[in-house]
Amino acid sequence: MKIGISYLFRVIVVFLLLGPVTPAIAGKTSTSLAVSPYFTSHMILQRDRIVPVFGTATTGTLVTATYTVGSFTVSRTDYAEADGKWRVDLPPLSATTEAGTLVVSGGGKTFTFADVLVGEVWVLSGQSNINLPLWQCTGGAAAVADAGRYPSIRLYMTKLSGVGTSGTWLVSSPANSQYWSGVGFFFARALQQDMMDPVPVGLIQVAKNGSLIADWTTFGGNRGRYYVGNIIPIQPMAIRGVIWYQGETEADPYAYYRMLPGLIGNWRADWKQGSFPFYIVQLPPISGRDYYAVIRDAQVSTIDEVNNIEMAGIIDIDTVPSTEIHQPNKEPVGERLA
Structure with missing residues (x-):
């Protein structure tokens, strides 16, 4: 069969305009799902x-x-x-x-x-006190040994938190739970025990030792390095609420009066799940850290200013020694949050 010059010319023009046939056009697909x-x-x-x-x-x-x-x-x-x-x-x-x-x-x-x-999902955030592992807590050894009784308590540890296995959901067990947030474990256990019909409780631990509140929000023009890098990627995952334990190392405690309400509003607006519960842990009185009183007052002020906020007061929990900012008695902290 002879092919005319004009036909070849048209084929060449089409090829130049459309390019070669790709695998997708040929019926094969590829994706980076x-x-x-x-x-x-x-x-x-x-x-x-x-x-x-x-x-x-x-x-x-x-x-x-x-x-x-x-x-x-x-x-x-x-x-x-x-x-x-x-x-x-x-x-x-x-x-x-x-x-x-x-x-x-x-x-x-x-x-x-x-x-x-399927159950309740809570985000644990803040700094070192929320990261304090279960095995280091008062009564932690017994809680770790008993952790296998709660297989419907699960935790996802982010790399930012820096303790235990990260990057996957883990089932409560002595081997796994020893590295989990002590506050988080005691909270989840108390939450289940308080339910007439207990449901699974999932925890996402995303906290950084020594971090400032400005690290966790873009409110007020902050760059919010941990918020941008570690909280935004979680959104828009469906959650029940947030537990916030932070404020121990703030350089400007008076800024907390605007920063804490701003952070809560920032998280809620970006998460787009309404005014979900936001539970905060009150700072305890620590010898030599008088500015904690300012942080505590700012926390109380936030409760009055922002809706659906609760606070676990812990000023009555003994701190030994009195200068220790990482008091190990986290069981009552978790129970009060629940």
Whole structure:
């Protein structure tokens, strides 16, 4: 068969305009689908709220998220946006201690997360007192030995916190829980014990020893290095609330009067989950740190100024020695928060 010169000319023009046929045009697809690192096996999803599942992928990738527990299955889909981010919202789920499965797929890739429970999810943030590991707390040895009795308490440790295994959800056990926030563990245990029908409790520990409140917010023009690098990536994960234990090393305690309400407003606005509970731990009286009285007053002032705030008062808990800012008796702190 002869091919005319004019036909070849047209083919060449089309080739130059459109370029060579790509694998995608030929029917093969590729994607860079990834799920947020806060989604792993053994995780806990927040009950009774829309559950965003999110990550990144090639623009236009259709992403499907499916949660299955027993005979119940729910599935939703959405597309990756132009910025490469995707978000699929699962409808509100009921609490369950039965292990479920979360499957995320798109563009030929599939991620499967097993042993997923549904319950209450709390973020633990601040500085060294929220990071103080369970094994260092008063009564910590007994609590660690008993940790295996609470398999529906789970914790995700961020690398920022710098203790224990990070980057995955862990089930409460002596080997795992010894490195968890003592305040967090005692809080979760008390929360379950206070429930007539206990539900799973998930903790996300994201704190930094010695950090200032300005590190945790972009309010007032702050750069908020830990907020930008470690809190924003968690958003928009569904949570019940936040526990905040911070203020021990502030250079300007009087700034706390505006910084704490500003931080809370900043977190709530960016999280877009309404005025979720924000629990703060009152600083104790420490010998040689008279400015703690200013921080305590600012904490009380914030309760009066901002809605849905609670504070665990701990000034009556003995501090030994009196100069120790990391008092180890964290069990009553966690119990009062619950």
